[in-house]
Amino acid sequence: MTEPPPILDMKAALGGHELPTVGLWNRLEGRPRTTDFDRALRAEVRDALWMLTRQWQLGEFKGADAGSPVTATYSVAAARPSRFRPGGGDPEDLPDDRPAETLAERRAVPFAFGADLISFDLRLAIGRRWLKLLASDPPLHIYRNRYIEHYPIRLPDPERDADSRLVAHPEVWASMQAMAGRRMDGYAFYQNLKAGREPYDGMTGPGGIVFPHFNALRVLAAKLVTWFEDLIDQPGGDAAWDPRRLEHRFSIAAATEGGGEKVLTAREYPGGVLDWYAFSVDHDAPVGGAGGAPEILNRTVFPAPVRFSGMPLPRWWAVEDGRTNFAAVRPDSTDLARLIFLEFALVYSNDWFQVPCDLPAGTIATIRGLAVTDVFGHQLWITPAGAGDDEDRRRWSMFTLDIAGPAHVPADTALFLPPSVPKTANGPVLEEVALVRDENANLVWGVEQIVRVATGDSRRGGEVAAELLAHRQRFAPPGADPDDGPRAPITYRAMNTVPENWIPFLPVRTPDSDREIQLQRGTMPSAIDGADVRPRTALLREGLDAGEWYFVNEEEVPQTGTKLTVFYNRTRWRDGKVAVWLSTLRGTGRGRASSGLAFDVIVDTPPE
Numbered sequence: 001m002t003e004p005p006p007i008l009d010m011k012a013a014l015g016g017h018e019l020p021t022v023g024l025w026n027r028l029e030g031r032p033r034t035t036d037f038d039r040a041l042r043a044e045v046r047d048a049l050w051m052l053t054r055q056w057q058l059g060e061f062k063g064a065d066a067g068s069p070v071t072a073t074y075s076v077a078a079a080r081p082s083r084f085r086p087g088g089g090d091p092e093d094l095p096d097d098r099p100a101e102t103l104a105e106r107r108a109v110p111f112a113f114g115a116d117l118i119s120f121d122l123r124l125a126i127g128r129r130w131l132k133l134l135a136s137d138p139p140l141h142i143y144r145n146r147y148i149e150h151y152p153i154r155l156p157d158p159e160r161d162a163d164s165r166l167v168a169h170p171e172v173w174a175s176m177q178a179m180a181g182r183r184m185d186g187y188a189f190y191q192n193l194k195a196g197r198e199p200y201d202g203m204t205g206p207g208g209i210v211f212p213h214f215n216a217l218r219v220l221a222a223k224l225v226t227w228f229e230d231l232i233d234q235p236g237g238d239a240a241w242d243p244r245r246l247e248h249r250f251s252i253a254a255a256t257e258g259g260g261e262k263v264l265t266a267r268e269y270p271g272g273v274l275d276w277y278a279f280s281v282d283h284d285a286p287v288g289g290a291g292g293a294p295e296i297l298n299r300t301v302f303p304a305p306v307r308f309s310g311m312p313l314p315r316w317w318a319v320e321d322g323r324t325n326f327a328a329v330r331p332d333s334t335d336l337a338r339l340i341f342l343e344f345a346l347v348y349s350n351d352w353f354q355v356p357c358d359l360p361a362g363t364i365a366t367i368r369g370l371a372v373t374d375v376f377g378h379q380l381w382i383t384p385a386g387a388g389d390d391e392d393r394r395r396w397s398m399f400t401l402d403i404a405g406p407a408h409v410p411a412d413t414a415l416f417l418p419p420s421v422p423k424t425a426n427g428p429v430l431e432e433v434a435l436v437r438d439e440n441a442n443l444v445w446g447v448e449q450i451v452r453v454a455t456g457d458s459r460r461g462g463e464v465a466a467e468l469l470a471h472r473q474r475f476a477p478p479g480a481d482p483d484d485g486p487r488a489p490i491t492y493r494a495m496n497t498v499p500e501n502w503i504p505f506l507p508v509r510t511p512d513s514d515r516e517i518q519l520q521r522g523t524m525p526s527a528i529d530g531a532d533v534r535p536r537t538a539l540l541r542e543g544l545d546a547g548e549w550y551f552v553n554e555e556e557v558p559q560t561g562t563k564l565t566v567f568y569n570r571t572r573w574r575d576g577k578v579a580v581w582l583s584t585l586r587g588t589g590r591g592r593a594s595s596g597l598a599f600d601v602i603v604d605t606p607p608e
Contacts, residue, residue, distance in 0.1 A: 037327040067374030069303040072355045074370040078363040079254040079262070079294035081419070083287045087249045089238030091287045094252060096362070098579045099421045099571060101274045102233050104240050104248050104266065105583035107566075109232060110538045111187050114545050116165055119187070120153070121456030124179060126186025126228055127151070133220045140216060143209055148184045150203050155180035159475055166454050168471035169464065175455045190228060193221050232568075233581040240269075243542040246435075246556045246564065246586055252279075253287035254294075254364050261290040262364060264416065265404060270586040276416045280404040296368075303353040303372070311349045361574075362419030384413040427568035430458045430582075431537040435505070435552075435562040436593040444505040444519050444557050445595055450565075451501070451536040461501035464536065469500060472528045493601045497527045502595055503535050505552060519557065521550040539564050539584070561589020 007013050055061060084103055085091040094103070111119045130147065134140045156163035156176055167173045193199060199221040200209040209217070240250040248269040253261045265282040266274075310324020326345060331338040359365050370382040386397030390411040401412050432450035448461035505519040521540065523532040535541050542550045556562060565585045572578055 035330065037329070067376040067378065069353055069372045069374055071300055071373045072303050072370065073298075073300045073373075074355070074357065075368040076297040076299075076357065076359070077257055077294040077366045077368055078297060078359055079256065079366075080292070080360075080363050081252040081254040081264070081290075082292060083253040083261075083290045085251045085253075085287050086235065086238045086240040087242055091253075091289060092237070093289075096419070097575070097577060098233065098573055099274075100252070100362075100419045101421065101424065101569070101571075101583075102579050102581045104250050104269060104274060105271055105569070106233050106235055106581040107239050107241055107538075107584060108234050109582055113534075113536070113538075113541060115162065116454070118452065118454045119456050120175070120179070120454055123153070123185050123187040124183050126190055126224070127184035128186070129227060130186055130189060130220075130224050131184070133224060137216060137220070140213060140220070143203070143213075146203055146208060147189070148182070151184040151186070151188050153180050153183055153185050161472070161475070164468060164471055164475075168468040169453055169459075171457070172454050190225065193225055231580065233579060241584055243539075244551060245553055246562060248584075251282060251285060251287055253290040255290045255292050257294055261286065261288070262414075263287050264364070264401065267404065271583055272585055274418055274420045276399065276401065276418060279401055279416060279418070281401050281412045282404050283409070284405045294366075295363075297359075299357075301356050303355050305350065306352040306354055308345075308349070310345070312346060314350060359415070359417060361417050364414050364416050366414040386411055386413045421571045421573070424569045424571040427570070428458060429565050429567050431539055431564075431566035433537055433539045433564045434589055434593075435557045435564070436589060436591075437557060437559060437561065438593060438595050438597070440594055441597040442507070443595075443597070444507075444552075445593065446503040446505060446521075446535070446540050447593070448501040448503065448535065448537050448540065461536065462499055465500040469527065472526075476528050487605060489605055491603050491605045493603055495599050496597065496601060498524060498595045498597050500524070500526065500533045501536070503533070503540050505557075507554065508551075517554045519552040519554055521552075537566075539566065560591055561593075563587040563589045 080096075081094050083091050084094040086103075109119060109122065111117070111123070117123075127147075131144055134144055134147070153176075156166040156173075158167045158173075165172075166176055189199075192201065198214070199217040200214060203209050240248045242249045245268075247267075248271060249265075249267055250269070251263055251265040253263045256262050263282045263285060264279040265285060266278045267280065269278045310321060310326060313320050326342060329338065329342060331342065355370075367384065372380045372382055374380070386395055386400050388395045388411055390403045390409050391407055392411075395411060397411065397413070399415060401414065401416060403409055403412060429450050430452050431448075434447045434449055436445050436447060438445055448465075450458050451461045451464050452458055453464065502524070504522040504524060506522045507517045508520045510516045510518050521542075521544075523534075525531065526533050534544065540550075542548075544550070563586070565587070566582065567585070568580060569583050570578065570580050
């Protein structure tokens with residue numbers, strides 16, 4: 001290799017470009033020796049020149065024509081929702097004496113499953129209330145036994161198969177023996193009153209109710225109906241629960257300034273906490289009937305700087321609070337959210353101001369205009385940052401409602417404060433159903449994990465099914481003698497059995513498509529007489545008593561499964577009034593399961 005020529009005069013060589021292969025550069029590289037911010041946030045003071053340099057580095061010497069805000073004047077239109085429509089049902093007026101969760105979640109209290117009477121706890125409560133009303137009026141107290149005889153609670157027959165659900169469980173059978181003939185069926189009496197019958201129908205014969213007491217009984221009957229309807233809030237028409245999609249669906253509407261209406265629809269509300277994010281602006285489903293005009297709020301307020309614990313102080317020589325240590329934050333190089341938070345907290349935190357705006361709960365608030373006056377007397381008209389096309393992903397928004405329906409429409413910048421409550425008291429679980437996938441059987445099972453017995457209490461579904469099966473085996477008619485005929489060492493079994501609290505859902509095609517699948521409720525034969533096993537929960541009895549099929553969308557049961565629970569909720573409204581309703585909550589399951597269902601099985605014949 002040829003040796004490079006020596007350079008005797010470096011300055012002359014660089015100035016005359018005699019040797020172009022010689023390069024000259026100056027590169028500065030940062031080499032941090034630590035990953036924390038301790039020294040950077042310490043603000044060490046060396047000398048006056050260092051302080052001036054730091055101020056120049058942070059841009060404190062740059063002039064900007066930006067004054068701090070002094071006053072802010074805004075106008076807000078607050079509209080109260082006045083109409084409610086459950087799912088695809090008929091719209092009704094939205095009452096203002098109860099929270100929105102009551103209307104969204106309430107479901108009818110079941111008092112019978114077909115011919116089987118249930119909820120005897122409420123039946124006795126209504127009857128007890130009526131007997132107390134009779135006792136409050138001494139002339140009417142003499143009819144107490146008359147009502148008990150006319151609306152009796154029948155003692156079930158252990159040998160009657162139709163009464164097996166009332167006698168198979170020891171605690172239910174004991175309760176039925178205690179109440180039969182001693183208390184009245186208050187719900188049967190309530191049904192007669194709601195049907196337009198008089199409270200003395202069928203009891204005016206010899207030795208019965210006399211004419212002078214008719215008006216007094218009508219007054220007490222009206223009090224009984226009002227008391228029970230105020231006790232538990234139930235839907236008068238359609239409920240918001242969609243059994244096909246396993247969620248609540250409802251809409252509310254409020255009047256706008258131009259005389260129109262704004263409809264907010266909750267399409268996938270699982271139950272529990274009802275907040276603004278459960279709603280979407282719906283332009284395609286008008287409710288109608290929203291009356292009244294929005295309330296206009298015009299106010300002038302004083303903006304205040306945003307303050308939070310540990311924020312930097314505006315002067316270098318001020319001692320900051322050490323309870324919040326941002327230097328202890330250890331963000332990774334890919335932790336962008338934490339880095340953005342630190343940038344806001346340490347650099348731009350003093351650029352934000354907050355404007356107080358008190359809004360009444362249960363309103364849809366729209367800012368009509370916002371003007372800010374700074375220290376120089378300049379007035380600025382502030383436009384919403386979230387304005388623009390609703391489909392624009394670069395649009396910045398926070399606490400705003402999305403729009404369901406047509407694409408590329410102007411974004412809605414209104415703020416919705418739903419008329420809800422922050423806390424509700426949940427009662428014990430009355431029903432719990434787990435919808436799980438069984439890949440071996442190619443089925444979806446509705447496992448009734450918790451069911452309601454006739455007394456209104458809840459028990460485990462497996463225990464209740466086993467007790468009922470044992471009772472029916474005890475009183476089942478004798479079958480054929482297995483000793484008659486030949487016996488082989490093996491036995492062919494067409495199908496085995498599964499627990500009777502497992503209700504099958506079969507995959508079937510949808511009517512309008514050959515590729516989409518829906519789940520249809522099926523039946524399993526009983527191990528006693530081969531009769532269809534009926535569900536014991538109201539969740540899985542949708543349409544059963546009316547002889548209708550029940551379908552569930554296939555996508556509603558993912559691989560993790562779906563859990564449905566039914567329980568009572570209780571809360572207080574703003575005026576102190578108590579609200580009680582029966583609600584359904586949807587949650588996530590615990591994965592797949594196997595029922596052990598098998599067909600065409602060869603088993604060993606048991607020995608004699």
